[in-house]
Amino acid sequence: MKVLFAGGGTGGHLYPAVAMAGELRKLLPGVEISFVGTTGGIEATEVPRLGFRLHLIPVKGLKRGRLLANLIANIGVLADFAGALTRAVSLVHREAPDVVVGTGGFVSAPLLFAAQLMGKKTLIQEQNAFPGVTTKLLAMLASEVHLSFEEARRFLPKTQRIFVSGNPARSFERLEASFARSRFGLHEERPTLLVFGGSRGARSINNAVLLRLGEITASANLVWQTGALDFERLKGLVAPSPYLWIAPYIEDMGAAYSAADLVLCRAGASSLAELTNLGKPSVLIPYPYATGDHQRHNARALVDNGAAIVVDDDRLGEEVSSATILELLHDADRLKRMGEASRKLAHSDASRQLVRRIISLAEKY
Numbered sequence: 141m142k143v144l145f146a147g148g149g150t151g152g153h154l155y156p157a158v159a160m161a162g163e164l165r166k167l168l169p170g171v172e173i174s175f176v177g178t179t180g181g182i183e184a185t186e187v188p189r190l191g192f193r194l195h196l197i198p199v200k201g202l203k204r205g206r207l208l209a210n211l212i213a214n215i216g217v218l219a220d221f222a223g224a225l226t227r228a229v230s231l232v233h234r235e236a237p238d239v240v241v242g243t244g245g246f247v248s249a250p251l252l253f254a255a256q257l258m259g260k261k262t263l264i265q266e267q268n269a270f271p272g273v274t275t276k277l278l279a280m281l282a283s284e285v286h287l288s289f290e291e292a293r294r295f296l297p298k299t300q301r302i303f304v305s306g307n308p309a310r311s312f313e314r315l316e317a318s319f320a321r322s323r324f325g326l327h328e329e330r331p332t333l334l335v336f337g338g339s340r341g342a343r344s345i346n347n348a349v350l351l352r353l354g355e356i357t358a359s360a361n362l363v364w365q366t367g368a369l370d371f372e373r374l375k376g377l378v379a380p381s382p383y384l385w386i387a388p389y390i391e392d393m394g395a396a397y398s399a400a401d402l403v404l405c406r407a408g409a410s411s412l413a414e415l416t417n418l419g420k421p422s423v424l425i426p427y428p429y430a431t432g433d434h435q436r437h438n439a440r441a442l443v444d445n446g447a448a449i450v451v452d453d454d455r456l457g458e459e460v461s462s463a464t465i466l467e468l469l470h471d472a473d474r475l476k477r478m479g480e481a482s483r484k485l486a487h488s489d490a491s492r493q494l495v496r497r498i499i500s501l502a503e504k505y
Contacts, residue, residue, distance in 0.1 A: 141502050142172040144235055146251035147243030148183030152410050156265055157243040158190060159308035163491040164498065174235065178247050195231055199224035199246045221250060228254035238502035239263060242274065249274040256281040261501040265494060267307050267409035269437035271295050283501050286494055288409055289441045305494055306487020309413035312394030320398035324385040326361040331469050334400035336365035336390065342406060345425060346370045348456040350377060357383040360469055363399060365390045402469050407439035413490070419483030421475045422448040423465055425456055447482035
């Protein structure tokens with residue numbers, strides 16, 4: 141059996157594919173797996189590092205907005221897409237996959253479309269509550285479309301081939317909270333706030349936390365991932381504290397989640413899958429420049445079910461010290477209710493469910 145995964149550009153598009161590929165190897169040790177990506181995406185280095193074959197196809201994404209410069213640039217993008225589609229057809233013909241799986245990013249569109257034109261089975265895995273352009277355009281031609289959020293269904297054409305399977309996410313060992321806090325050198329009984337903005341960080345989140353750092357550590361522990369771009373700047377501004385752990389990146393994310401009573405982070409689909417799988421209450425700050433404002437749609441799915449609260453990026457500095465966040469961190473009963481609501485939204489077996497659907501599609505030939 142051969143499976144071709146098309147997706148990348150960002151970790152949010154790549155890692156669900158990686159999770160499915162890993163699960164597929166467990167269930168079918170002899171399966172042949174390869175990836176398709178671009179030279180500029182995270183997949184260019186990450187896929188080979190993880191031991192998978194990678195095919196590179198040059199393709200660009202559409203420019204958003206109605207500015208004349210964007211419209212002119214998109215003429216070139218469409219021309220590039222035609223070339224990418226030709227390369228994709230050649231690749232699909234050469235590799236002869238049983239199933240092509242698309243997880244988003246610029247490169248998934250030509251690969252999925254090529255496979256559909258050639259009569260191949262295709263599965264689309266959509267991470268966000270507001271579907272991407274590729275999912276919207278190719279859903280009707282796909283063998284199956286799998287969503288992470290029920291809310292995404294209303295943006296797609298009506299078809300019986302749409303399923304809500306969750307978002308494949310990293311799995312973590314669950315540790316006792318006080319033990320996990322001790323790993324970070326923090327007070328074992330204090331309520332603990334975990335803050336992160338991704339591997340590169342989030343400047344607005346970091347600035348808000350820095351502004352209110354004294355208020356936070358006066359009554360709580362803080363585990364703070366700053367991201368690589370901001371760490372050196374912040375390191376010189378932050379005094380050592382027995383209630384603070386700060387670093388550019390958290391290697392042991394399982395321990396960080398276990399230590400936390402409350403998580404403050406962006407509303408990327410992968411982060412939300414991890415939060416719900418672990419049953420963690422959260423304060424979500426949607427990235428205001430995300431395509432289609434999809435992070436706000438993602439956050440709304442948790443907020444509407446009582447699992448999270450949302451704070452606008454430009455109000456974060458005010459809200460960190462208000463009842464919105466600090467009082468919530470000390471409200472054990474409310475945190476418990478939010479955590480239970482979060483857990484009800486979990487799809488902890490998403491990878492296995494999706495892999496079984498991939499196998500089933502391959503067997504239909």
